[in-house]
Amino acid sequence: MINVIAGQILMGISLVFMAIGIYSVLTFHDFYSRVVITAKVDTVGFITLIFGAMLIQGFSFFSLKLLLILVFELLTSPISTHSIAHSAYTSGYTIRKEVRAEGSGE
Amino acid sequence: MTEAILLLLLVLLAIIAVETQILRMAVIFLGIFSLLLSFLYLYYGAPDVAIAEAVMASGLVTLLYLTALKRHRVYTICFTNEMFREVDDRYIIEGTRRGQLLREIEQFCISKELEPQIICTPEDLSLLLEKRSYDLIIRQEGDQLTVYGNQDNYFVDELEMLIIMRYQDLNCKFIRYDEELTLHEEAS
Amino acid sequence: MNFYAVVLAVLALLTIGGITRVIIGPTIWDRLLGLNLVSSKIIMAIIVFALIIQRSFLLDIAIVYSLLGYIGSVLIARFIERKEE
Amino acid sequence: MKRLLHYIKMMIVFAVVWVILEERIDGTTVLMGALIGLGTMLVTDRYVLRGDYQETYRLGFWTALRYVASLIVQIYVAGVQAVYRVLTRKLNVGIVDVKTSLTSDFHISLLANSITLTPGTVTLDRKGDTLKVIWIDCTTTDPDEAGPQIKLNFESLISGGRS
Known part of the structure; x- marks a missing residue:
């Protein structure tokens, strides 16, 4: 009985994590910060939910x-995140002028 | 509750996937559509159908549509604004919405069976020209709009006609450049 | 109301959030990110549904999705990227 | 001899996965799983991965276990930090170069994977031994300073088993 209650608490925690992830996706103003935040929070939610179950x-x-x-999710989730970020980067999506200018100047 | 939400989303996504004009986005909408559909099959007690839908939707159909879309060339338009130093959503939305010009070029691309893709960046013009991966560069300085097109490009004549005809009274110029990155300003 | 039914409903609400980003996202990569989010939400919904009706063969579908779901987003991402020559 | 050992190890792994998928544990199922694993490996060796790939994709058992345990701890740290950043909205996103001392492709991709999963970073691109990383708290763009903060101890963990 105690393990069921503990599992349900873990599931609730994972829902809170994922809700924060969705909130960040909806409110942030630029693509790279969205990618960074969601990749983290979503994985944490997934692992917690599976441990709860x-x-x-x-x-x-x-x-x-x-x-x-x-195991499969831990292997594949960073690949898809990385491929989206890589695609945006190679297509020329840059954030800021200064960082780029410093890098090319050195 | 779950069922109602998912069914409503299904209808919404189907309508959007049909209505959108940019085909690569339609592929993404269809992907989400079949994800939700697969879960609903499961919910109504048909796991065998759900597993078939899962395999087909995420693997086969995406591959099929993308292979079909390879026939459409992607026409990359680069939009740069001197005033902004950072790219965020506001920059992209204002940059693409405010300019009627971008809308028109997009419509032109769709009518020529090209896939328009707009990339917004805050970088300098010379860097963008050196990259050579953009078909068209639009630069905004205050009110002045300048369009840079590659001379070897096939559609550059028609685009120039369109821009000169429509935007003669506005502050809009069309400049061609060739392989050595020298700019040819149109005399006429 | 059952606890698991509440979890499923919350997952459906989160899916709405992800789909909102897919619809309004200004660039195409935002939409891809939304696709990624929604696909992980659906895997979780399948797991919770399998917990409700206590059938473990439903998890096979979750396995298939976690293996194949990323292929879709990787394919689209590779397709839309524009290399510098 | 080495090849045979590798085959036996992989057959055990395949048999375990097959038993889990089949949800039945008896002699027939285990044998079936091992045979199917053997067939899969033979086809893979013949048509897909030619040559000696066993050395390239080697990762010791204990190394893998320690790596996964450390990874899960780091993922939780990352999640809590990300939640903190979302709620306080302190963001300073930038792109940094990171140099790594690992040599083989497999280890570098493992490192890139764990960088993507851990605090505030996503791998963007790789050229040789230099990784381009988006960093959420970009205080410095110097590769030498940023390196230890981004890589944590994964480099030594991954290469530790090989010695």
Whole structure:
């Protein structure tokens, strides 16, 4: 019984994390800060939710499958974030003039 | 509650995906559409259909549409404004909304079966010219709008006609440049 | 109201937020970011739904999505990028 | 001999994954998983990854375990920091170069992966041994100063198992 309550608390925490991520996506004013913030907060929410579900379920094939999903997500989520940021960068999306000018001057 | 929200979103996304004129965005909308659709299949108790939808939507259909879209050339338009030093949403929205010119060029591209892509950057003109990856550069200084087009480009004549005809009374110039990056200002 | 039903409803509300960014996003990369967000939300919704009805074969769909979902966003990102020559 | 050892190791991994997917544990399932893993590896060796890739993609078991544990701790630290930044809206985004001392491609991509997952940074581009990184709290653009703050201890963790 105690593990179910703990798991539900973890799920609630993950929802709070993801809500903050969505809030940041909706309110920030430039693309790069959105990318940086969401990549973090979303992964934290995902891991917390999966841990919560594993606590509720106990040790069974269900939670082993959840572990498998967690491993795949940890491998693939940074790849997609990186490829989006890389695509924006190579297409010429820059943030600020000064940083670029300093870099080319040195 | 969940069901109602997802069904409404499904209708909304379908309408947007049909209505949008830029085809690459339609691919993204369709991707989200099939994600939601797959979850709804699952919700209504058809996991086998859901798994088929998952595989097709995220792998096959995206690949198919993108391969089909390769026939459309991407026409990259670079917009730069001297007044701003940082790029954020306000810069992009104001820059693209305020100028009627960008709208018109976009419409022109769609009518020529090109995919318009607008990139906003605060960098200097010489840097942009050296990169050579843009088909058209639009520069704004105060009220003055200047359009730089590559001479070898196929559509540059028609674009020049359009801009000179429409915007003769406004502060708008069209300048061509060639391979050695020398600028040819039109005398006529 | 069940706890899991509330979790599902909150996930649906968060999906609305992600789709809002997809619709209003000024550049195409914002839209791709929204696609990424929505896809992770849907994976989580599948997990919670599998918890509700206690069937573990539903997790197979979540596995397929976590493996294939990123291919879509990587493909689109590679397609729209414009290299400097 | 080394190749055979590698095959046996990978067959164990494949059998475990197969058992998890099949949700049944008995002799037939384990054997089936191992055989399917063997077939997959043979096809991969023949058609996809030619040559000796075993050395390239080597990562010791304990190294991987320590790496993942450290990664999860760092992800939580990153999440809390990101929440703090969102709520106080203190943002100073910039792009920095980071030099790494790792040599093999596989290790560099692991490093880039963990940089993307940890506090306030996303990898943008890689040229040789230089990584371009977006940093949320860009106090300096000097590669030598920014390096230790961004890479944390992942470099030694990843290369630690190989010695």
